[in-house]
Amino acid sequence: MEDDSSEEEFVENVTDCPGCGQPCGHEVLRERKAGSGSNYLLKCDECEHIHTVQIREPRPIKIPFLLSEGANTVLVDIDVDEDEVLHIGDIFEYSDASWEINRVETRTANSRTKLVASKVGRANAIRSDVVMVRLTLTRGEFSDSDSIFVERETMYKAGSIMEHGGERWKIRAIHTGTGRTMSGRVVAHDIKRIYLHEPPRPEENIPKTPRERRQAWKEGRLGDNPNPVLPDAEKSGKPKQQRPGRRQKKKRL
CATH class of the missing domain: 3.10.20 (Ubiquitin-like (UB roll))
Known part of the structure; x- marks a missing residue:
């Protein structure tokens, strides 16, 4: 029985090709170290155009962060890649805690929803895990x-x-x-x-009559009961308890 499943094609070293004008796979002809990165001589797999690509690690820059945890706030400088984009809502780890960015400012103190790190004047963040x-x-x-x-x-x-x-x-x-x-x-x-x-003292919160017990049951004071039931006294047909000082009516003959 033939296997109809098609094999996935993996393309390596994908980058923009000046000859094709689109991202293509490339063959690495030569690699040369240059500073913090490398220069690559590449050959396009599609059009065989040969060109050079320079890859450099982004330079880290220090950005002032105002970190708030409850009533405590500290100002610290945190290293960020200069080409990284900071968004409001981003969560990052610092000093064994998680922080969420809630404000990003330009160098002129104007607020932005997102900003590339090289243009950030200051960022504010709040503790997010606590x-x-x-x-x-x-x-x-x-x-x-x-x-x-x-x-x-x-x-x-x-x-x-x-x-x-x-x-x-x-x-x-x-x-x-x-x-x-x-x-x-x-x-x-x-x-x-x-x-x-302050919760009522136990002696002040004891339901006495069947009606009080039903109400307490509904309110969850006698436990979580999504389907309240009648107290046993009413199920068995026993007379309801009378309120103190209330006159009982006599049956007529």
Whole structure:
């Protein structure tokens, strides 16, 4: 049985050919070292035109970077190839951390979305693998502000309980750049602020009546239950608990 699969053709030493006017494979006739690079004498595989190509390693230049991590900011000089193009949103490694470029300026301090390194006056970057999440902690009538540093993909859920400062707090709401949620989940790098309330003491939060238990179940205070069910007291046909001080009606004969 014949093999109908066609073999892939690999072309080596592809570069622009002055004779063909397009990228073609070439045969290397001679290589000569020149400074930090090399000069190559090439022969085109298509038109057999012979020409020289000079390849040089890009010269590294120092660019001032303003690196911000939370409230701390430092100015450092980082070596970058002079022909490299810096884009807003680019992520690079420096000092055992990841950084994301959020501003690129020309030598006249004009902002650009992208710029070749040789024309960059300064670049700003923020720590990208760790983010700062701001907190507002409310205890009674008093509120304090604080912040924490977490991995950028950490997930927070409004209505849940979290540990902070050795205490348990309830996430009352999560504020993002576009709004506020009191029940959803938000990833850390999208959070502008988390509002924390001191959770009620256990003795203040014990559901007593069937209605209170159902409500607590729906709110997740008795565990995560996507399909609330009736308490056993109501399933078995037992009478509902009466509120204290409420007069019961007598049946008429």
